Amino acid sequence: MGRYFCYLFLMFSLILSSANAKDIELDLYFEDRVHKNSLPVVIVEVSGKKIPLVLDTGYVNGTIALTRHALTHGIYVEYTGVDPCSYSMTGKDCRREIFIPEVKVGDQIFNNVKGEYLEEIWGLHEGRVFQSDLVKTGVLGLEFLRKFGVLFDYQKNQIVLTNNNAKPSGYDMSSWITIPFTNNLVTTLTLNGKKMKFLWDTGCAGGYSVVNKKKVKHQPLEHCKRISQVDGKPCMTFTATPSYRSQKLSAISFITLDLPKQFPFDGLICSDFFLKNRVFIDFAAKQLLISPEKN
Numbered sequence: 001m002g003r004y005f006c007y008l009f010l011m012f013s014l015i016l017s018s019a020n021a022k023d024i025e026l027d028l029y030f031e032d033r034v035h036k037n038s039l040p041v042v043i044v045e046v047s048g049k050k051i052p053l054v055l056d057t058g059y060v061n062g063t064i065a066l067t068r069h070a071l072t073h074g075i076y077v078e079y080t081g082v083d084p085c086s087y088s089m090t091g092k093d094c095r096r097e098i099f100i101p102e103v104k105v106g107d108q109i110f111n112n113v114k115g116e117y118l119e120e121i122w123g124l125h126e127g128r129v130f131q132s133d134l135v136k137t138g139v140l141g142l143e144f145l146r147k148f149g150v151l152f153d154y155q156k157n158q159i160v161l162t163n164n165n166a167k168p169s170g171y172d173m174s175s176w177i178t179i180p181f182t183n184n185l186v187t188t189l190t191l192n193g194k195k196m197k198f199l200w201d202t203g204c205a206g207g208y209s210v211v212n213k214k215k216v217k218h219q220p221l222e223h224c225k226r227i228s229q230v231d232g233k234p235c236m237t238f239t240a241t242p243s244y245r246s247q248k249l250s251a252i253s254f255i256t257l258d259l260p261k262q263f264p265f266d267g268l269i270c271s272d273f274f275l276k277n278r279v280f281i282d283f284a285a286k287q288l289l290i291s292p293e294k295n
Contacts, residue, residue: 024108024160028040028042029043029134038206042159046104058204059141062143066138077115080098099113103144110147145283146283148165149161153278171280177290178288178289179244179290180287187288188244191211198266200269201270208254211254211266212256216256219238219256236255237253
């Protein structure tokens, strides 16, 4: 009987220790060090080497992708012989599957992490050229982030990873807007009276969010101020305030694009929204918690 109670005490201690594990705070950098509406980047230790990885929630089925640029810096990986394919803005995209021996985030270590090899980082639009070395080594995707609760706080230049999807310490989220999402971080929002599905994508940068042209055929448009062309066509934009039920979010500037028919959503919520609002992803409850603007 004494052994039984000792065992129970040990298990309770382990559970309590895990629940109270310290939040992991990671500094957030940006592709363009002046403008935060560029790609967000965190520093992660991969196979003993600290490298920058683009933080991309739009990389929905991926854990970590490493480029040729990363591997030339001595990072060891093993190829599995599998070449998974998915669809991106530029069409069907196949990559080589790899195993990464060790990934360290904060003080937590993950072994034998399945990832993908890329020749180079993808861009939102074909032909995009990245100038910063911060975005040349790889991507940290949604599948890896599912291990935590994740707070994006662009205002403080950081993300916070919490264990067991606990709310991060130091944030009062009682007044934050709660929106349910599907497994791949897609929410249903109302935009100009129409219900549409949006993927929340931190890897979609440039100062605009995206909506499918077919969904806004009668929407008055104007020429973009920051981008002249998209996919060889004049960039057209409009500003609208999406809502969930009766709760309005921040106003967003959208550009209109022809999205691939394989995409299970009508648009992307991009970096411009994260700049204005703190966003917490609770993967266990499948909910986004969004701070009111200026909170």
